[in-house]
Amino acid sequence: MHDSLARTARIAGLGSCLPDRIVTNSDLEKVVDTTDEWITTRTGIKERRIVADDEALVDLVERAGKAAMADADVEPESIDLFILATATVEQPIPASAAIAQPRLGVKNAACFDLSAACSGFVYALNVARQFIATGEADRVLVVGAECLSRYVDWTDRTTCVLFGDGAGAVVLEASAQGDGILQLDWRTDGTLADLIAMPGGGCRFPPNSAQAIEERLPFIKMKGNETFKVAVRAITDLSLQVVAKAGIEIDEVDLFIPHQANNRIIQAVGSRLGLSSEKVFVNVDRVGNTSAASIPLAMADAVAEDRLHRGDLVLATAFGGGLTWASALFRY
Numbered sequence: 001m002h003d004s005l006a007r008t009a010r011i012a013g014l015g016s017c018l019p020d021r022i023v024t025n026s027d028l029e030k031v032v033d034t035t036d037e038w039i040t041t042r043t044g045i046k047e048r049r050i051v052a053d054d055e056a057l058v059d060l061v062e063r064a065g066k067a068a069m070a071d072a073d074v075e076p077e078s079i080d081l082f083i084l085a086t087a088t089v090e091q092p093i094p095a096s097a098a099i100a101q102p103r104l105g106v107k108n109a110a111c112f113d114l115s116a117a118c119s120g121f122v123y124a125l126n127v128a129r130q131f132i133a134t135g136e137a138d139r140v141l142v143v144g145a146e147c148l149s150r151y152v153d154w155t156d157r158t159t160c161v162l163f164g165d166g167a168g169a170v171v172l173e174a175s176a177q178g179d180g181i182l183q184l185d186w187r188t189d190g191t192l193a194d195l196i197a198m199p200g201g202g203c204r205f206p207p208n209s210a211q212a213i214e215e216r217l218p219f220i221k222m223k224g225n226e227t228f229k230v231a232v233r234a235i236t237d238l239s240l241q242v243v244a245k246a247g248i249e250i251d252e253v254d255l256f257i258p259h260q261a262n263n264r265i266i267q268a269v270g271s272r273l274g275l276s277s278e279k280v281f282v283n284v285d286r287v288g289n290t291s292a293a294s295i296p297l298a299m300a301d302a303v304a305e306d307r308l309h310r311g312d313l314v315l316a317t318a319f320g321g322g323l324t325w326a327s328a329l330f331r332y
């Protein structure tokens with residue numbers, strides 16, 4: 001990992017999009033054998049947003065991406081690179097980023113999807129900042145978006161209550177040293193690939209194969225309890241390393257924005273980092289786990305709630321399928 005890149009990447013604009021349809025825990029009580037009490041105490045989630053029947057991923061990408069470009073006050077034609085972090089593609093070919101390109105108007109941008117599940121947005125920030133550091137790009141649009149409601153098994157109570165749909169976006173621009181993304185580190189441990197997986201729907205188990213249909217393989221499966229334990233340790237350790245590498249003390253962080261998967265994970269990591277609860281941002285109660293959209297959605301909510309301001313020092317951390325995890329320290 002580079003310690004001192006020639007140019008840093010600053011967040012010039014931020015945007016988000018949530019579908020209108022709200023699905024509460026009580027609504028889910030009618031779908032699977034669960035209760036509002038179980039979901040609330042185990043996860044902290046009270047409701048999530050789900051796309052309308054005629055909506056899909058790219059509708060969310062378009063709205064969040066346009067909002068970020070408007071916030072940055074930049075023309076779509078000036079974007080050099082567009083990275084879409086998602087685990088829930090519109091269709092296998094072409095990339096969802098390519099489908100979204102004309103709708104966003106980013107006609108001069110090279111466009112691709114990045115697959116790192118819930119860590120996708122922070123991974124995409126790392127890719128974007130390398131292109132900015134080398135001078136290959138001056139302005140990058142990064143969108144984290146998910147349409148998880150189309151990939152969850154609505155008969156599986158252990159997963160369907162956890163996820164929601166949404167999108168968040170940032171415009172990154174070249175900036176002077178000491179500004180924008182200060183430190184970022186990422187990890188992958190593929191020996192834990194089976195903890196969170198959608199085993200079917202690819203070339204190993206095509207969606208129409210007998211085994212895929214019988215074992216409901218083209219749906220998200222998760223070993224939640226094992227994931228929980230690995231996640232707490234992994235993102236705490238990496239966040240501490242990132243902060244140490246930046247040469248700052250953890251209490252200099254103004255706001256901690258963890259991946260919004262489960263409020264118990266968020267609180268456990270916040271307290272291991274020694275952060276007071278006012279510095280830990282939570283919106284999982286309203287949106288559920290939106291995977292790659294989680295961090296930019298939380299950033300947008302934090303701005304709306306007057307908890308995140310220009311110049312604040314932010315520590316963001318994510319973990320997800322892969323397993324992947326990543327932590328970023330940036331000045332907003």
Ligand code: ACO
Pocket residue numbers: 033034035038039042043087117118119157158159161196222223224225226227228231261262265289291319320321
């Ligand atoms: N309603 C009621 N009961 C339920 C439900 C439900 N929706 N889901 C599971 N249960 C039951 C289980 O069947 C089990 O019953 P049993 O004891 O009779 O067998 C019991 O509740 C406890 O189940 P656990 O899985 O042990 O519950 P746990 O306390 O671990 O909570 C949870 C589950 C919420 C999934 C938690 O483990 C978690 O949040 N894990 C991390 C998930 C995560 O962050 N994933 C990463 C990102 S996802 C991505 O990358 C796409």
